[in-house]
Amino acid sequence: MSNSEKIIRLPTVLARTGLSRSTLYRKIAEGTFPSQVKISVHGAGWHESAVDRWIADPPSYRADNDNRDAQAGRGHARG
Secondary structure (H helix, E strand, O other), rough: OOOOOOEEEEHHHHHHHHHHHHHHHHHHHHHOOOOOOOOOOOOOOEHHHHHHHHHHHHHOOOOHHHHHHHHHHOOOOOO
């Protein structure tokens, strides 16, 4: 994976997933959608690869899968 992982913002995430804003944040709280990453004082986004993994298989996505990837040195962007 590239160290220049693309960060996508909320409108892109909503358009790509088809979720409403409230459903997206509920799923984050439940651990069934990737968490945001802080990109500035007032801004946040999502790792595009994490959103892509969710899109590929929404029912079986668990946030702890992303945590294991990051701990193993995969799925973690530096910057």
